[in-house]
Amino acid sequence: MKKYVGSHAIVTGGSSEIGRKVSRKLMKAGIAKLVICCRDTRGDIGFKTENAIALANGNPMTSVAVIEYFDFKNPEDIEKKFATIIKTHLDGKLHHMFLCH
16 A cells, blocks of 8 residues: 555545545555545545544544545536546646546
């Protein structure tokens, strides 16, 4: 997991069990910036709580996690959405992408 320390990543399927587990492992590994993509709001509370706990404990490996919600009704908008996410939340850098559906 050392290769993820300080890197930027996107995890899709963040509201599924697999997406949540992958995101938690990346956060614990020390990823710098993480965007979790969800179709709905099921994953939101757990990630905000986990980040708050890590900050409260003074964990030096705390990552910045952002939740983004997708509407897949217009497939042509998906590419634009990812481009916006990378530019806005990941400083234009994407090192890893995990597809968890």
